[in-house]
Amino acid sequence: ANISEFRLALPTIDQISVESRPLHPRKRPDILVADKGYDAQWLREALTKRGIKHKIPKRRKIGHEEEPSSNKRIESYYKTRWIVERTNAWLQNYRRVTVRWDYHTDSYEAFIELACILICLRRVLR
Incomplete structure (x- = not known):
């Protein structure tokens, strides 16, 4: 059985090491942009x-036809x-x-890396 993606969000984020400048790595990203599938209060907290x-x-x-107004402010990140x-x-x-x-x-x-290499090669050889 597959695990729902949003349950893996925090373990995945904890494994990320983002470098802001040489020899001073930030441990976490500044911002996370996700879709509605990750809309959970525990994740936000x-x-x-x-x-x-x-x-x-x-x-x-449920029963509302309009999108929440807060979603309009997020559009620029998408x-x-x-x-x-x-x-x-x-x-x-x-x-x-x-x-x-x-x-x-x-x-x-x-194999993911190999697939990425093949994708890049195809783009270059066009």
């Missing part, structure tokens, strides 16, 4: 506790989100990455 600003649109309430979504779509073209048969994380990550 955990991000705030870690000092991470969050831009997560709220879900529409202007470059398509780059991430496009890259994920490109990675889905590689079955070995899409369907994980590898038991060891190292070999799975190696």
Whole structure:
């Protein structure tokens, strides 16, 4: 069974090491932009506790046709989100990455890197 993605958000964020300048790495990103699937109060509180600003649109309430007004302020952060979504779509073209048969994380990550190399090569050779 697959684990819901938003439950893996905090463990994933805890593994990120963002470098702001040489020899002075920041441990966490400044901001997290996510979609409505990550709209959970416990996640917002955990991000705030870690000092991470969050831009997560709220879900529409049942019976309401309008989007929450707070979602309008987040739209500007979504202007470059398509780059991430496009890259994920490109990675889905590689079955070995899409369907994980590898038991060891190292070999799975190696195939992700190989897929990224192939994607870059195809872009360069166009």
